[in-house]
Amino acid sequence: MKKALFIIITVLLIDQISKIYIKTNFLYGEDVVVFDWFRIHFIENNGMAWGAEFGGKAGKLFLTIFRLFAIGGIGYWLYSSIKKEAHTILIVAISLIFAGAMGNIIDSVFYGVIFDTPANATATLFAEKPYGELFYGKVVDMLYFPIWSGDLPSWIPIWGGKPFTFFNAIFNVADAAISIAVGLLIVFNKKAFPKDNNE
Structure with a gap:
C-alpha cells in the first residue's frame, strides 16, 4: 500500500504542477519547441479522448460523474489486489491508472472554479472571476510528440x-500514466494475471 500511495502521490504532483505551470505561464495555443520531435503545446478539452465532445453541458457533467464512479471502482480494484498480494506489476499498473484518472478528474471538477481564461493573457490561479462552474472544468494538455510529418504515399x-x-495527439502526465499502465499490462500480461494452478 505504501508503494502504491507513493506512485499515486508522485504522479498527481507532477501532473498538477505541470498543468498549473502551463496554465499560468503559457498563452492558449502557445507552442515551445524542445526538440524537432517534442514540443510543449498548451491546449484544453472537455476530457474525452482525442479532444472529442458530446452532449454539450449535460454530456460534460455526465462524463465527470462517470469518472468519479470509475475512480471508486479503480480504487477498490487496487485495494483488493494489494489485499490478495497480487504481482507488483499489477499493483504498479493499477496505481498509475488511478493516479492518471484522478489527475484529469481534478481538472474536470475544480479547474472551472479556480482559473480564469483571459483573452491574450495567461490564466490566474484562484481567480476572482473563474471561467466555469464546479464539475465543468477543462482538462489541460501540453505534451506533443510530432515524431514525423509529411505527405503519405499516394498508393495508400x-x-x-x-x-x-505521427504522433499527433497532445496529452498530459495523467494520460501518460494511464498509457504506461496499459502497456505494462499488455507486455507483462502473464505476470500481472497469473492463471490459478488449480484451474
Whole structure:
C-alpha cells in the first residue's frame, strides 16, 4: 500500500504542477519547441479522448460523474489486489491508472472554479472571476510528440497523398500514466494475471 500511495502521490504532483505551470505561464495555443520531435503545446478539452465532445453541458457533467464512479471502482480494484498480494506489476499498473484518472478528474471538477481564461493573457490561479462552474472544468494538455510529418504515399487507400503527422495527439502526465499502465499490462500480461494452478 505504501508503494502504491507513493506512485499515486508522485504522479498527481507532477501532473498538477505541470498543468498549473502551463496554465499560468503559457498563452492558449502557445507552442515551445524542445526538440524537432517534442514540443510543449498548451491546449484544453472537455476530457474525452482525442479532444472529442458530446452532449454539450449535460454530456460534460455526465462524463465527470462517470469518472468519479470509475475512480471508486479503480480504487477498490487496487485495494483488493494489494489485499490478495497480487504481482507488483499489477499493483504498479493499477496505481498509475488511478493516479492518471484522478489527475484529469481534478481538472474536470475544480479547474472551472479556480482559473480564469483571459483573452491574450495567461490564466490566474484562484481567480476572482473563474471561467466555469464546479464539475465543468477543462482538462489541460501540453505534451506533443510530432515524431514525423509529411505527405503519405499516394498508393495508400483513403489517406494516400494527404498530410499526416505521427504522433499527433497532445496529452498530459495523467494520460501518460494511464498509457504506461496499459502497456505494462499488455507486455507483462502473464505476470500481472497469473492463471490459478488449480484451474
